[in-house]
Amino acid sequence: MSRYAEPMARLIEELKKLPGVGAKSAQRFAFHILRASDEDAAALAEAVRGLKVSLRLCSVCNNVTDVDPCAYCASPTRNQRLVCVVEEPTSIAAVERTRSYQAGSQSGYQGVYHVLHGSLSPLHGVGPDQLRIGTLVGRVERGEVDEVILATSPTLEGEATAHWLAGELRGFPVRITRIATGVPAGSDIEYADEVTMARALEGRREL
Numbered sequence: 256m257s258r259y260a261e262p263m264a265r266l267i268e269e270l271k272k273l274p275g276v277g278a279k280s281a282q283r284f285a286f287h288i289l290r291a292s293d294e295d296a297a298a299l300a301e302a303v304r305g306l307k308v309s310l311r312l313c314s315v316c317n318n319v320t321d322v323d324p325c326a327y328c329a330s331p332t333r334n335q336r337l338v339c340v341v342e343e344p345t346s347i348a349a350v351e352r353t354r355s356y357q358a359g360s361q362s363g364y365q366g367v368y369h370v371l372h373g374s375l376s377p378l379h380g381v382g383p384d385q386l387r388i389g390t391l392v393g394r395v396e397r398g399e400v401d402e403v404i405l406a407t408s409p410t411l412e413g414e415a416t417a418h419w420l421a422g423e424l425r426g427f428p429v430r431i432t433r434i435a436t437g438v439p440a441g442s443d444i445e446y447a448d449e450v451t452m453a454r455a456l457e458g459r460r461e462l
Contacts, residue, residue, distance in 0.1 A: 263289070315394075317370040317387045319344045327367045336401040337366030338391065340420065342374050342408060345445045350406060353453035366404075374412040375419060383419065395427045402430040404459055408443045409434075421462040432459040 259267065263285055270281035288296055312318070313325035316338075320326070327333055327347075339350055347368055350356050356365050369391045373381050394400050405420055407413035421431050434444075435458025444452065 312370075312387075315390055316368050317372060317390070318347065318368060319370075330367075332365075334366045336399065337404070338369050338394070338400050338402070339366055339404040339406050340369045340371065340391065341406050341444070342371050342413065342416070343445070344370050344372075346370075346406065346408075346443075349444050349447050349452050350456070352449045353456060355453040355456050356404075366402075369403075371407070371416065374407055374410070374416040376412045386416070388420070388423070392423065395424055395429050398428070400429050402432060404456070405431065405433045405462065406444065406456075409439070410441055410443070417462070425462075431462045433462050434459050 258264070266285045266288070267278070267281045270276055270284050271278060273281075276284070288299065291299075309321050310319050311321070311323060313320045313323055313328055315324045315328040318325045318327065322329075328335070339356060341347060341350065347370070350368075351365075354365075369388075371386045371388065373386055375381060375383065375386070391403070395403065403420075403424060405417040407416045407420075417433055421433075424431055434455040439451075444455075447455070
């Protein structure tokens with residue numbers, strides 16, 4: 256059985272912790288880094304360090320950002336009264352690509368976001384307390400939101416999360432909608448193409 260020098264073995268083990276990276280991929284990445292120039296290896300290490308040091312969560316929407324509030328929440332050209340709720344920061348890009356996320360006749364401006372950082376999953380120990388919903392509920396309570404679009408993925412966990420959130424917000428004077436089934440059931444909206452995501456947003460329904 257092949258054994259690597261301790262620094263190589265340690266890097267392979269760390270790379271294996273990345274999602275979708277198995278042992279062989281981790282080995283391939285590790286040897287690529289080994290063969291890279293000192294400058295490229297240092298740039299990679301600095302990028303990782305900078306990521307951890309400089310990024311934080313937006314105090315308004317929980318998006319990952321290097322400024323607070325984030326660019327969406329601080330934008331004067333965004334409709335701050337239209338909030339699209341997504342599970343992860345990576346889902347924002349899927350919505351943004353559609354260029355269809357707006358309030359129709361209300362303003363013509365694109366809305367803003369709220370990131371939950373997960374979905375309800377009792378099997379994995381994720382309950383309501385593990386989701387970041389406090390600032391969203393606060394904005395709705397203060398009457399700062401006209402519509403909340405629930406754009407969680409159409410998985411069992413995503414649907415459960417959407418229905419739970421709808422129940423939490425239903426007592427307030429806010430429109431609650433759910434993206435339509437243009438996004439295939441059981442898939443993740445992060446991988447939806449522009450047309451599919453646009454149709455899902457345009458066909459959102461009341462909950």
